Amino acid sequence: MHMHKLRWVVPSLLTLVAATLGLTQPASAATAAGERYVALGDSYSSGVGAGSYLSDSGSCQRSSKAYPSLWAAASAPASFSFTACSGATTSTVKSSQLTPLNSSTTLVSVTAGGNDVGFANVMQTCVLQSESTCVNAVNNAIAQVNNTLPGSLSSLYGTIRSKAPQAHVVVLGYPRFYQLNGSCIAGLSETERAAINRGSDALNGMLAKQAANAGFSYSSVVDEFTSHEICSGDAWLHSVSVPVSNSYHPTATGHASGYLPAFRSAV
Helix, strand or coil: CCHHHHHHHHHHHHHHHHHHCCCCCCHHHHHHHHCEEEEEECHHHHCCCCCCECHHHHHHCCECCCHHHHHHHHHCCCEEEECCCCCCCHHHHHHHCCCCCCCCCCEEEEECCCCCCCHHHHHHHHHHCCHHHHHHHHHHHHHHHHHCHHHHHHHHHHHHHHHCCCCEEEEECCCCCECCCCCCCCCCCHHHHHHHHHHHHHHHHHHHHHHHHHCCEEECCHHHHCCCCECCCCCCECCCCCCHHHCCCECHHHHHHHHHHHHHCCC
16 A cells, blocks of 8 residues: 555544544533634523523523523533623524624624414413413414414525524524423423413424524424423423513523523534
8 A cells, every 4th residue: 555545544544433432522622722603593592591690681681591502501612702682583593693694704603583473471371261272372483383384484584594604503492381290280281381382382393394494503492301391390491481481491500501402402
């Protein structure tokens, strides 16, 4: 074998051996130092419910315990811009959060869509009103997921891509909120809990579909939150709580043990 061929073969063999033995660094750790990361989205990205809100974030309620902050703290990217905001819709993400994006942005995370279909209002309806009213509210939200949300997501994702053409974009979903036949002895009926989960599944399905259409990565958080839903006995989500804005949002543990691993798996 010619020496110049050998020089090519040896490194590739070493790489193969290292990969086989699991000696390679995780991609996120190896590449994060050069990442230019922008975190977009609604309250599930800003960290409502996680506490430790950043003083300059005001009503957006960005938390140092939210998954974007945790990932940036652990990975030390070259830059980190955190513009996610409580209450954001696809249109307000597009209109007010995209300023940090540019051609040097390498990584973007986004959660958006729940507020477009009024999911917070659906939850409130289910808590305060009858079972049939709750189920109707969920069905109306699912109709919006199927009819109006695709265009809204497509518009947002297209704008993100045009502003950050080089970025790896990760779309994260929402948890399934209830463990059915769980430990809750009061509150919503099983029918209502199952309806809310059905709404969450529909929303996540559409996010996954539109992310794929845009060439983005979709990362579900449902697996991470399984056995940690409301009524599980070890919930990483706030049930109906005070302040009411925390309700149905991840706790700090939900970000550290749910959203962060889901994001890391897609980076």
